[in-house]
Amino acid sequence: MQVALETDSEQTIINMGPQHPSMHGVLRLLLRLEGEVIVEAEPVIGYLHRGVERLCTTRNYYQNVPFTDRLDYVASFAYNLGYCTAVEKLAGIEVPERAQVIRVIAAELQRIASHLVWLASFALDLGAWTVFLYCWRERELILDMFEMWVGARLTYHACRIGGVAADLPEVLLHRVWEFVDLMPKRLDQNDALLTGNRIFVGRCRGVGMLSREVALDYGCCGPTLRGSGVAFDLRKAAPYAAYDRFDFDVAVDDGCDCLARYLVRIEEMRQSLRIIRQALGALPYGPVMAKVPKVLKPDPGEAYARTEAPRGDFGVYLASDGSSNPSRVRFRAPCFVNISALPAMLEGAKIADAVAVVGSIDVVLGDSDR
Numbered sequence: 010m011q012v013a014l015e016t017d018s019e020q021t022i023i024n025m026g027p028q029h030p031s032m033h034g035v036l037r038l039l040l041r042l043e044g045e046v047i048v049e050a051e052p053v054i055g056y057l058h059r060g061v062e063r064l065c066t067t068r069n070y071y072q073n074v075p076f077t078d079r080l081d082y083v084a085s086f087a088y089n090l091g092y093c094t095a096v097e098k099l100a101g102i103e104v105p106e107r108a109q110v111i112r113v114i115a116a117e118l119q120r121i122a123s124h125l126v127w128l129a130s131f132a133l134d135l136g137a138w139t140v141f142l143y144c145w146r147e148r149e150l151i152l153d154m155f156e157m158w159v160g161a162r163l164t165y166h167a168c169r170i171g172g173v174a175a176d177l178p179e180v181l182l183h184r185v186w187e188f189v190d191l192m193p194k195r196l197d198q199n200d201a202l203l204t205g206n207r208i209f210v211g212r213c214r215g216v217g218m219l220s221r222e223v224a225l226d227y228g229c230c231g232p233t234l235r236g237s238g239v240a241f242d243l244r245k246a247a248p249y250a251a252y253d254r255f256d257f258d259v260a261v262d263d264g265c266d267c268l269a270r271y272l273v274r275i276e277e278m279r280q281s282l283r284i285i286r287q288a289l290g291a292l293p294y295g296p297v298m299a300k301v302p303k304v305l306k307p308d309p310g311e312a313y314a315r316t317e318a319p320r321g322d323f324g325v326y327l328a329s330d331g332s333s334n335p336s337r338v339r340f341r342a343p344c345f346v347n348i349s350a351l352p353a354m355l356e357g358a359k360i361a362d363a364v365a366v367v368g369s370i371d372v373v374l375g376d377s378d379r
Contacts, residue, residue, distance in 0.1 A: 019043065020041055020042060020043050020048060021041070021042045021043075022039065022040070022041050022042070023039075023040050023042060023360075024037060024038070024039060024040075025037070025038040025039075025040055025360075025363060026038055026053075027053070027056055034056075034057055034372070034373055034374025034375055034377075034378070035056040035057055035374055035378075036052065036053075036054065036056075036348075036367070036372065036374055037052070037053040037054075037056070038050055038051070038052055038053070038351070038355075038363060038367070039051045039052075039053060040355075040360065040363070042360060045359045045360050045361070046357065046358070046359055046360075047355045047356060047357065047358050047359070047360060047362075047363065048356070049352070049356065050351060050352045050355040050356065050363075051352060052348050052349075052351045052352070054345075054348065054374060054377050054378055055378055056374070056378065057374050057375060057378035058378050058379075059079075059378070059379065061076050061079070061080065061340075061379045062338045062339055062340060062379065064076060065335060065338035066334055066335055066336060066337065066338055067334065068334060069304070069305065069333040069334050070096050070100075070170060070305045070307075070333070070334070070335065071169075071170060071305065073092065073335070073338070074089055074092060074093065074166055074168070074169065074170070075164070075166050077089050077091070077092040078163075078164035078165060078166060079164060079375060080340065080342070080375060080376050080379050081123075081318065081319075081320065081323075081344070081373045081375060081376045082163060082164065082373065082375055083122075083123050083126050083127075083319075083373055084119055084120070084122075084123040084318055084319045084320070084373075085119070085163065085164050085165050085167075086115050086116060086118075086119040086155075086165050086167055086168060087116055087119050087120070087123075087316065087318040087319060087323065088318065088323060089165065089166065089167060089168035090112055090115075090116055090168045090250070090316055091314060091315070091316040091318065091323045091324070091325050092168075092325050093168045093169065093170050093171075094249055094250075094314040094316060094325070095312050095313065095314035095325035095326070095327050096170045096305070096307075096312075096327065097170060097171065098312040098313075098314050099307045099310065099311070099312035099327050099329055100170075100301075100305060100307040101307075102170065102171050102299055102301060103299060104171060104172055104250075104299055105172060105295050105296045105297060105298070105299060106251070106293045106295055107176075107292065107293050107294065107295040107296065107297050108171075108172035108173050108296070108297040108298065108299075109250045109251040110250075110251045110288050110291060110292050110293065111173050111176070111177055111292070111297060112168060112173060112250045112251070113250050113251050113252060113255070113284065113285075113288045114177070114185065114285055114288045114289065114292075115155075115158075115167060115168075115173070116250070116316075117281040117282075117284050117285045117288075118151050118154065118155070118185070118188075118281075118285065119151075119319070120277065120278070120281050120319045121151060121192070121278050121281050121282070122148050122151040122152065123319035123320075124274045124277060124278050124319060125144040125145075125147055125148040125151075125278075126144070126148060127274060127319075127368075127371045128140065128144050128199065128271075128274065128275075129141045129142075129143075129144035129145055129148075130368060131271065131365075131368040131369065131371075132144070132203060132209075134364050134365065134368045135208075135209055135212050135213075135364075135365060135368075136208065137202070137203060137206070137209060139202060140199050140202050140203060143195070143198065143199055143202075144199065147192065147195050150188055150191075151188070153184075154181060154184050154185060154188070155167070157178070157180070157181050157184065158174075158175060158177065158178075158181055159174050159175060169298065170301060170305065171298050171299035171300075171301040172296070172297045172298035172299055173297050173298070175297070176297045177292075182289065182292075185285065185289060186289060189282050189285050189286050189289070192278075192282055193279065193282060196275065196278055196279060199275075200275050203271070204272075210268065212267075212362075212365050213266065213267035213268035213271060213365060213369070214264075214266060214267075214268045215266055216266055216267045216268075216358060216362045216365055216366065217266055217267045217270075217354040217355070217358065217362065217365065217366035217369055218265050218266055218354065219233070219236070219237050219265055219266075219350060219353060219354050220237060220265055221237045221238045221239055221263075221265070223237075223350070223353050224237040224239060224265075224350065225239065227346060227347075227349050227350040227353070228346045228349075229321070229346055229347050229350050230320075230321030230322035230343045230346060230347065231317070231318070231319070231320045231321025231322065231343050231347070231371075232260075232270055232273045232274050232277065232320075232321070232371065233270060233320075233321065233347045233350070233369075233370045233371075234321065235259065235260060235261045235262070235273045236261075236262055236264065236265065236266075236269040236270035236272075236273045236369075237263070237265045237269070238261060238262070238263030238265065239261070240259045240261040241259075242259040242260075242317055243315055243316060243317040243322060244257075244317045245259055247315060249314070249315075249316055251288070252284075254287075254291065255284050255287045255288060255291075256283075256287065257280045257283050257284050257287075258276075258280055259280075260273045260274075260276035260277040260279075260280055261273065262276075267365050267366060267368075267369035270369045270370065270371075271369065274371075304333050305333065306329075306331060306332060306333050307329040307331070308329065308331060309329055309330055309331045310328075310329055311326070311327065311328040311329070311337075312326075312327050313325065313326045313327075315341075318343060319371075320343040320344055320347065320371055320372075320373065320376065321343030321344075321346075321347065322341065322343050323340070323341065323342070323343055324340065324341030325338075325339075325340055325341070326338070326339040326340075326341070340379055342376045342377050342379060343376065344370075344371075344372045344373055344374070344376040344377045345376070345377040347370045347371075347372065348370070348372055348377060350370075351366070351367070351370070354366050354370075
């Protein structure tokens with residue numbers, strides 16, 4: 010891809026990347042600088058294309074679920090759930106009540122695990138080594154629970170069309186209860202280490218400004234949008250699974266900067282714990298899988314489903330021609346639209362702030378370069 014920015018003799022163009030900074034994936038930022046100030050920025054993606062949407066049309070509906078694990082590999086279950094919800098909508102499959110509640114528990118555990126990876130990486134990007142270690146410690150507890158459930162720690166294939174891969178054993182339910190009792194204290198500890206740190210706050214406050222109007226114009230979503238003061242969350246606005254049965258607040262902050270996006274994710278983890286606690290208390294008895302045919306052939310038509318993934322509004326479009334394979338698959342990637350807002354967030358910032366700004370929107374390039 011050829012990218013060029015116009016410049017004059019007083020300005021400098023540099024490449025920041027392409028590089029692979031841990032979870033984020035391969036991202037290149039083309040920056041035009043005047044001294045240390047970013048005058049113009051252009052994100053360059055496309056280094057990781059795998060053609061997954063085309064691949065999905067060559068496999069049947071069941072075989073496509075593992076592909077969704079690898080879109081956002083830090084939040085696999087959330088993408089399993091989005092795809093399965095779309096197929097169930099297309100085929101008219103009704104998911105058992107117990108499976109719906111289990112999906113909520115797993116999705117919120119996944120949200121916390123994803124936000125912990127983000128918090129660890131973001132803190133380390135800004136020089137906070139202790140929080141990095143603490144967040145990995147807490148995340149391991151969640152991965153242990155997923156391993157007890159489905160035998161995997163990263164790409165789960167835990168959500169199935171019509172339900173979930175397995176019921177939650179009693180011993181695992183006890184582990185989840187222990188986790189929701191322990192985690193609030195750990196969250197408070199991590200939060201105090203950062204919000205009480207003048208260096209961290211100084212690197213975030215007033216940096217990467219994204220106003221409410223600009224965020225809406227770009228179509229931003231998730232914590233990036235809610236950090237600009239827009240209280241939009243699909244779990245409230247268009248409930249799916251069993252979210253309409255639980256009481257929780259939408260985490261929102263009108264700071265419009267990196268600090269606001271940090272505060273939103275901290276509060277989201279607290280609200281996720283609140284949801285999990287309610288779901289554990291309301292877990293009904295019954296099957297965890299609907300009766301679905303071995304070969305699924307939905308009637309010709311189309312369906313679109315949206316879920317609130319950790320990084321925002323994840324959409325799945327499916328078209329059926331009556332065969333066992335979807336005729337068209339399209340994923341709406343939250344990271345793609347959030348990355349598109351980077352030029353607005355970086356303009357006027359210093360080059361050292363670019364690391365904080367990119368980290369604050371929590372990008373996973375496997376989601377964008379699908």
